[in-house]
Amino acid sequence: MPDPTVILAVDHLVKSFRIHHQKSNSLKQLIAGRGRNRYDDFLAVDDVTFDVHEGEVFGIIGQNGSGKSTLLKCMAGILQPNAGSVRVTRRMGALLELGAGFHPELSGRENVYLNAAILGMGRKEIALRFDEIVDFSGLHAFIDQPAKTYSSGMYVRLAFAVAINVDPQLLIVDEILAVGDVSFQRRCLEKFVEFRNEGRTIVLVTHDLGSVKSLCDRAIWLERGKAIDEGDPSDLVEAYTERMLGAEAPAADGSVRRGSGEIRITKVEMFVNGSAFAVKRCRTNDDVLLRLYYQAEKTMPQPVVGIEIQSLGGATVTAPNTRDVGMVPPTMWGSGAIDVSLSNVALLPGTYDIHTTVTDFNRALIYDHLREALRFDVMTGKPYETDGVVTMRPEWKLS
Ligand SMILES: Nc1ncnc2c1ncn2[C@@H]1O[C@H](COP(=O)(O)OP(=O)(O)OP(=O)(O)O)[C@@H](O)[C@H]1O
Ligand SMILES: [Mg+2]
Incomplete structure (x- = not known):
């Protein structure tokens, strides 16, 4: 007797892709019966089993190519699995990889109808919600243009508007937060939280590990198509990050460096109240400038630079990064410096560490x-x- 709280059951799911190799024209190979129809079956999803319960926010994490999108497409019925099954017992809204489910030659309007129909909505019902969908997408002026003229951000806006407006009880989402602009990302997050509070179920694939920790109730970790771990999102993210970072490399000055190394922060200096001399102390309310020197071994696209200020061995006081303020350069190469100015520093007396990422x-x-x-x-x-x-900076008033 199946558990009635399970509204999505993925059972020993297998999905492979046939990879065809180049045909060989060598006579010897033809005679030998080889050189034709040579292929390998590549297992993108390899015997994955998990259940998602009603009202859960369920995260899926894993490196590029680990099978997350393929798994989601099997769940949405866009791909047929080779073995195993997917059982869904509620109306599903799906926001898949860019491109899946939308027809480039059709207009935004036609795509709305097409998509909503795939998700199980009748024509009348779609017509009733059409305005709301367009409102949410913010694409009024472009709705009759063919989808192929849309930017990836516009595209995601429309797909998301459809996915949430089909009134799904189960929403599956593939890596959306990275694509839209900041205001749209915020609206998506608000929608997620609203959905979660209404007790709807969400399956979320994302590389944004922070949102896995803050949004998800449970998560799985895919590696080369296999689910290698499942459980509490914070534990999982921690184990995953450890694995991704590799071994720690302590430096002579006590600092500890990790990461793949294409770009490095070589030094951080601090200047106070406009002085040109680097120092290691300031006072509460000083104007502080932090200078981060970097060295990039190759040209890297869209790097995000962040700092974290931590009280000695204690709390993270603040952790700003360039992405949050929309200051990501298209590329970074060579060496240079990035300045972060912090005016009227609110830190109280004590010792602090700056970590950079x-x-x-x-x-x-x-x-x-x-x-x-x-x-x-x-x-x-x-x-x-x-x-x-x-x-x-409290202001007290006695009355
Ligand atoms: N249509 C296809 N034909 C052949 N191979 C495919 C196809 N779709 C996906 N793959 C392969 O399956 C593997 C898993 O791809 P998938 O897109 O599911 O990864 P992912 O975890 O979503 O990665 P990312 O984090 O980059 O989005 C990859 O090796 C990919 O090359
Ligand atoms: Mg993917």
Whole structure:
């Protein structure tokens, strides 16, 4: 008797692709009966089993090519598995890889109808929701243009608008947060949270490990088509990050460096109140400038640079990065410096560490992670508070 709370059951799913090799014209091979129809079967999804329960947010993580998108396409019925099964007991909304489910020659409008129909919505029902779909997508002016003229961001907006407006009880989403612009990403996140609070179920594939930790109740980790681990998202993300980062390499100055190394932060310097001399201390309310020197071995596209300020062995006080503020350069190469200015520093007296990170745009590949790039002290300034890490600059009023 199946568990009624399970609304998606993936059972020993296998999906392989036939990879054809170049035909050989060699006479010897032809005579030998070889050289024709040579192929290998490549297992993209290799015997994967898991259940998703009603109301869960379920994450799927794994490196590029590990089979996540293929798995989702099997779940959405776009690909036929070779073996095993997928059982879905609720209406599903699917937002698959860019391109899947949309026809480039058809207009946005026609694609809305086509897509909603694939997801099981009748024509009348679609017509009733059409305006809402277009509103959510924000593509009013482009809705009668062919989809092939859309940018990837526009495309995702429309696909997402359809997926959520078919009123799905189960929403499956493949790596969407990386594509849209910041305001759209925020609306998607709000929608996810709203869906989750309404008790709907979400299956989320993403390289954004932060959102796996903050959004998901459970997750699996795919590697070369196999589910190698399943469980609590924080534990899973931690184990996954450890694996991706590889071994730690301690440096002479006590800092610890990890990452693949295409770009490195070689040094971090701190300047206070416009002075040209690098120092390692400041006061509360000083204007601080951090200069991150970098060295890129090759030209790397869209690197994201981040810093983390941590109180000595304690809490992360802040962890800004260039992607959050839309300041990602198209490429980075050679050497140079990046300045981060922090005016009227709110840190209270104590010792702090700065860690730096350089990643790819999805923040999945870590080029460089330097812990304790700079350790500095904050001395008493204004305002002064006996305890705590930051000041909120309180104004007290006695009445
Ligand atoms: N139509 C296809 N024909 C042949 N091989 C394919 C096909 N689709 C996917 N593959 C292969 O299957 C493997 C898994 O691909 P998939 O797109 O599922 O990975 P993924 O985990 O989604 O990766 P990413 O993180 O880059 O999105 C890859 O090796 C890919 O080359
Ligand atoms: Mg994919």
